[in-house]
Amino acid sequence: MLIFMGSGIREKEFTPMTGEQIIFLIVGAVTLLSALMVVTRRDLVHSALWLVATLFGVAIIYALLNAGFLAVVQVVVYIGAIAILFIFAVMLTRRQASDTGPSVNNNWWVGALLAVATFGGLVFLLQGWSGFSKTASALPSGFDAIGQLGEALTSPAGFVLPFEVASVLLLAALVGAVYLAFNKK
Amino acid sequence: MIPLSWYLILAAGLFSIGLFGVLARRNAVAILLSVELMLNAVNINLVAFWRYGDVAQMAGQVFAIIVFAVAAAEVAVGLALVISVYRRRNTVVAEDLDLLKW
Numbered sequence: 614m615l616i617f618m619g620s621g622i623r624e625k626e627f628t629p630m631t632g633e634q635i636i637f638l639i640v641g642a643v644t645l646l647s648a649l650m651v652v653t654r655r656d657l658v659h660s661a662l663w664l665v666a667t668l669f670g671v672a673i674i675y676a677l678l679n680a681g682f683l684a685v686v687q688v689v690v691y692i693g694a695i696a697i698l699f700i701f702a703v704m705l706t707r708r709q710a711s712d713t714g715p716s717v718n719n720n721w722w723v724g725a726l727l728a729v730a731t732f733g734g735l736v737f738l739l740q741g742w743s744g745f746s747k748t749a750s751a752l753p754s755g756f757d758a759i760g761q762l763g764e765a766l767t768s769p770a771g772f773v774l775p776f777e778v779a780s781v782l783l784l785a786a787l788v789g790a791v792y793l794a795f796n797k798k
Numbered sequence: 799m800i801p802l803s804w805y806l807i808l809a810a811g812l813f814s815i816g817l818f819g820v821l822a823r824r825n826a827v828a829i830l831l832s833v834e835l836m837l838n839a840v841n842i843n844l845v846a847f848w849r850y851g852d853v854a855q856m857a858g859q860v861f862a863i864i865v866f867a868v869a870a871a872e873v874a875v876g877l878a879l880v881i882s883v884y885r886r887r888n889t890v891v892a893e894d895l896d897l898l899k900w
Contacts, residue, residue, distance in 0.1 A: 678805070683863070701877075785871075793879055
């Protein structure tokens with residue numbers, strides 16, 4: 614209640630951190646560090662494995678946000694399918710000669726500058742927003758997030774049309790992928 | 799409780815790291831890896847706004863699931879393109895694929 618009234622940042626320094634906050638800080642730091650490793654490692658297999666670590670961190674963030682279904686989907690779809698697809702692609706397109714050049718292009722400092730500017734700009738913009746430091750209200754008792762999500766995805770009053778469009782997109786993309794990767798002699 | 803700002807700053811950091819990877823890496827597979835980082839940052843934002851807004855409105859989670867589907871489609875087509883290009887040109891370095899640049 615106090616945090617609702619006072620400015621969040623000043624309160625935070627005096628109140629001891631809760632377990633949830635400590636978990637968030639550890640998971641967030643690991644996620645960001647492994648993301649940095651993804652973009653800086655020379656060996657692409659290492660990059661892909663660091664991506665798996667990042668995706669696990671994001672799954673834990675979903676769990677912290679009470680989105681249990683998304684955390685499971687993150688592990689199954691992202692780590693189970695997408696990361697493995699990446700490792701396959703890395704192994705299919707490896708050549709000894711291509712590993713000798715630098716891993717970043719000549720204009721990498723422009724990219725670094727733009728990334729830092731984007732981060733600074735986003736934080737600056739968000740700090741001016743009134744809802745920046747608000748805290749979550751407790752979930753209503755008996756709230757069934759997964760049931761609600763399933764209902765929203767399949768009821769005509771909800772999101773059944775975007776859901777169907779997404780499945781058509783997935784089908785078209787997979788047919789296209791098979792066509793592109795097919796070895797025409 | 800964790801304030802919303804922590805999630806937003808984490809997502810902004812993840813997005814910026816992905817942006818750096820997209821702009822700086824030479825290998826096309828590494829660029830796709832960085833795109834995945836950016837999509838994940840967006841998903842963290844969507845789920846955080848769902849949790850800190852009205853939880854009865856499932857739009858945030860539904861949109862996150864659609865982003866999952868789009869990411870899977872993007873990776874499948876992107877990696878198929880990379881493998882196809884590797885077969886024809888024997889390279890996956892994005893700088894060398896400059897056929898359209900006269």
